[in-house]
Amino acid sequence: xxxxxxxxxxxxxxxxxxxxxxxGVVAYExxxxxxxCQWLTTxxxxxxxxxxxxGGVTRYELPKVHAxxxxxxxxxxxxxxxxxxxxPHGKSYSALILTIPIEVPPDLAQxxxxxxxxxxxxx
Amino acid sequence: MFLRELINQxxxxxxxxxxxxxxxxxxxxxxxxxxxxxxxxxxxxxxxGAGASYAGDRVGPATELAKHAKLDYLVYExxxxxxxxxxxxxxxxxxxxxxxxxxEDRFLEALPHCRKQGTRIVTNMGAANPLGAAKKxxxxxxxxxxxxxxxxxxxxxxxxxxxxxxxxxxKLMENGLPLASLEGKIVSANAYLGAxxxxxxxxxxxxxxxxxxxxxxxxxxxxxxxEFGWRMDDWDLLGKGQTGADMVECGAxxxxxxxxxPGYKDVPDLGNLGYPYLEVSADGxxxxxxxxxxxxxxxxxxxxxxxxxxxxxPAYYITPDVIVDFTDVSLDEVGPDRVRIQGGRGxxxxxxxxxxxxxxxxxxxxxxxxxxxxxxxxxxxxxxxIVRERLQIEGVHLQELRVDYLGLNALHRESSLPCxxxxxxxxxxxxxxxxxxxxxxxxxxxxxxxxxxxxASSSIPTKSIREVLAIYSVLVPRHIIKHEVxxxxxx
Numbered sequence: 300x301x302x303x304x305x306x307x308x309x310x311x312x313x314x315x316x317x318x319x320x321x322x323g324v325v326a327y328e329x330x331x332x333x334x335x336c337q338w339l340t341t342x343x344x345x346x347x348x349x350x351x352x353x354g355g356v357t358r359y360e361l362p363k364v365h366a367x368x369x370x371x372x373x374x375x376x377x378x379x380x381x382x383x384x385x386x387p388h389g390k391s392y393s394a395l396i397l398t399i400p401i402e403v404p405p406d407l408a409q410x411x412x413x414x415x416x417x418x419x420x421x422x
Numbered sequence: 423m424f425l426r427e428l429i430n431q432x433x434x435x436x437x438x439x440x441x442x443x444x445x446x447x448x449x450x451x452x453x454x455x456x457x458x459x460x461x462x463x464x465x466x467x468x469x470x471g472a473g474a475s476y477a478g479d480r481v482g483p484a485t486e487l488a489k490h491a492k493l494d495y496l497v498y499e500x501x502x503x504x505x506x507x508x509x510x511x512x513x514x515x516x517x518x519x520x521x522x523x524x525x526e527d528r529f530l531e532a533l534p535h536c537r538k539q540g541t542r543i544v545t546n547m548g549a550a551n552p553l554g555a556a557k558k559x560x561x562x563x564x565x566x567x568x569x570x571x572x573x574x575x576x577x578x579x580x581x582x583x584x585x586x587x588x589x590x591x592x593k594l595m596e597n598g599l600p601l602a603s604l605e606g607k608i609v610s611a612n613a614y615l616g617a618x619x620x621x622x623x624x625x626x627x628x629x630x631x632x633x634x635x636x637x638x639x640x641x642x643x644x645x646x647x648x649e650f651g652w653r654m655d656d657w658d659l660l661g662k663g664q665t666g667a668d669m670v671e672c673g674a675x676x677x678x679x680x681x682x683x684p685g686y687k688d689v690p691d692l693g694n695l696g697y698p699y700l701e702v703s704a705d706g707x708x709x710x711x712x713x714x715x716x717x718x719x720x721x722x723x724x725x726x727x728x729x730x731x732x733x734x735x736p737a738y739y740i741t742p743d744v745i746v747d748f749t750d751v752s753l754d755e756v757g758p759d760r761v762r763i764q765g766g767r768g769x770x771x772x773x774x775x776x777x778x779x780x781x782x783x784x785x786x787x788x789x790x791x792x793x794x795x796x797x798x799x800x801x802x803x804x805x806x807x808i809v810r811e812r813l814q815i816e817g818v819h820l821q822e823l824r825v826d827y828l829g830l831n832a833l834h835r836e837s838s839l840p841c842x843x844x845x846x847x848x849x850x851x852x853x854x855x856x857x858x859x860x861x862x863x864x865x866x867x868x869x870x871x872x873x874x875x876x877x878a879s880s881s882i883p884t885k886s887i888r889e890v891l892a893i894y895s896v897l898v899p900r901h902i903i904k905h906e907v908x909x910x911x912x913x
Contacts, residue, residue: 310687310723312680314732317503317596317895323730325723349837359736363752363765364726370734376824378596380504380892383786383824383853384833390680391833398839 311393320389332365471699475673488535498545507780509550521555522547574628578905585611610780616742620644642667660744661768662706678718691717774897787862789869789885794847801877
C-alpha cells in the first residue's frame with residue numbers, strides 16, 4: 300500500500316466565521332471520493348490540526364459534488380478579530396489539510412502515478 | 423394563453439402591495455412586448471455582475487463588467503465582518519465619511535457605462551453611512567452629467583441603541599453570556615438585513631441602491647426577486663437564488679481567484695483575472711460565467727470550492743431571506759467558463775436576524791525581525807529568549823503573547839511538515855495583546871531594540887501598534903427593524 304498526501308487526490312478551500320473555520324475538500328475525480336470519505340474522519344482531521352483546533356470537528360458530506368465540508372470550532376485563536384496569528388482567518392488551513400497522508404490501494408496508486416503524482420516516500 | 427399565464431403569475435403574488443403589483447404588471451407587460459418570436463417572459467435572462475467582494479477590492483474588473491457584460495445589475499459587496507465597525511470609528515472622526523473609501527473611484531469609472539447600458543447598481547458600500555455615500559454618489563452623477571438618476575440610501579441596520587438598551591438580555595452567540603459581560607467600549611451594532619429592503623428601493627425606481635449591513639448574498643437576490651416577481655415565501659426559489667448568489671458573493675473567488683496551485687490547479691492569465699456574473703432564469707436556474715477574453719477560470723472545481731466557502735451545515739445555510747440547502751446542488755460545465763447551477767433548495771427564513779457588535783477591547787503590539795545565513799534559527803531562538811526575559815524585567819502585562827518563526831511554523835504551528843534542511847533565513851515575529859496601550863508599545867520596543875542589544879546579524883525590525891476592534895454576534899427579533907428608503911432624484 301502506498302501513501303500519498305491528500306493533495307494528490309483533492310483540493311480544498313477554507314473560510315472563517317468568528318472562531319470557527321471551515322474547510323471544503325473536493326475530490327479531483329468522483330471515484331476518489333469514497334477513499335477520501337473513508338480516510339478523512341473527524342478524529343484524523345482533529346489530530347492533524349493539533350493545538351490549532353481547541354473545539355470539536357464536524358464533517359458534512361456532499362456526494363453530488365464529491366466534496367466534504369469540515370467545520371473546526373475554536374480554531375482561529377479566539378476569533379478572527381482578536382487572533383494574534385498572521386493568518387487570523389485560517390485561510391491557509393486548506394493547505395494544512397492537504398498534508399494528511401492517505402493510504403491508497405494499488406490500482407488507484409498506479410493511476411495517480413501515471414498522472415505524475417508521487418507517493419510520499421518517493422516524493 | 424400567454425396572457426392567462428401572465429395574469430396568474432402576477433395574481434400569485436399575494437404578499438405585495440397594490441403599488442408593487444401594478445409595477446409587476448407593467449414589468450411583465452414590458453417583457454411580453456420586448457420578447458421576440460414565441461419566447462415568453464419566462465425566457466428572459468437576468469444578468470447580475472459581481473464587481474467587488476471586499477472594501478479594498480480592485481476597481482478595474484468591475485468597470486470591465488460594466489462595459490462588456492451587458493449587465494442588468496452590477497453588485498458591489500464590500501463589507502467583511504469588521505468593516506462597518508471600522509467605518510463607524512472613521513465616522514466619529516469625520517462625520518461625513520464612514521462609507522467605502524473607494525466608492526468615488528469605483529463610480530467615476532463604472533457609472534458612465536452603467537448609465538449607457540441601463541445597468542442598475544446594488545451595493546453595501548454605504549457601510550456606516552449610507553446617506554453620506556448616496557450624497558457623494560449624487561455629486562458624481564452631477565459631475566459626470568449622467569442625470570436624471572435615482573439614488574436610494576437604505577437605513578435601518580444600525581441597532582446600536584437597541585443592543586445597548588438590551589445588553590443584559592441579549593446573549594452572545596460565541597459563548598452564551600450576556601452582551602453586558604463584554605469588557606470594553608461597544609462602538610457599533612449592525613443587523614444583517616435581507617433582500618426585502620433592497621427590493622423596496624428597487625420598486626421605488628432606484629437606479630442605485632446603497633445600503634449598510636445586509637446579507638452578502640441578499641445583494642444579489644434582491645434584483646432576482648424584483649425582476650421576476652418571486653414570492654418572498656417561495657423558499658425553494660429563494661434557495662436557488664441564494665445558491666447562485668453564494669457562488670459570486672466573493673467575486674473572483676469563483677473565477678479563478680484564490681484557486682491556483684501550479685501543477686495541480688493551473689489558472690490561465692491570472693493577472694488579468696475577470697470577475698464573474700450570473701445569468702439567472704425565472705425558474706431559478708443560474709449560469710455563472712465571466713467576460714470572454716478575461717483571465718481566470720470557471721469550472722466545476724472553482725464552483726465547488728466557492729459553494730462551500732464559509733458554509734457550516736450545507737443543508738442549513740442561514741441567510742436573512744431563506745435557509746439554503748446546498749446538498750442537492752449539481753454543477754454542470756455547459757460551455758467554456760460557464761457552469762450551470764441547479765438543485766438549490768430552501769427552508770423558511772429565520773425569525774431572528776444576526777447582529778455584529780463591534781467592541782474596542784484593548785491593544786496589539788507586533789514586531790518582526792529577520793535573521794539570515796548559517797545559524798539563523800539559533801540566533802532567532804536566542805532573540806526570543808532575550809525578549810521574554812526583558813518583558814519580565816520591565817513588568818509588561820500581556821493577555822496573550824505569540825511568537826512565530828516565519829519560514830518554519832508561523833501558520834500551522836506544530837502541525838507544520840518538518841523542514842529537511844535548516845532554512846537560509848527566518849523571520850521572528852512577536853504579537854501580544856494587552857488591555858493598556860503602553861504594554862503593547864513596550865513589547866514592540868523590546869523587539870526593536872534587538873538590533874544592537876540582541877544576537878548578531880539581523881535585519882532592522884518593523885513594528886506596529888493597533889487597537890483591537892473585536893466582533894461578537896447576537897440575535898435580535900426581526901420585528902425591531904424599521905428600515906427606511908431615502909430616495910433622491912439627481913438631475
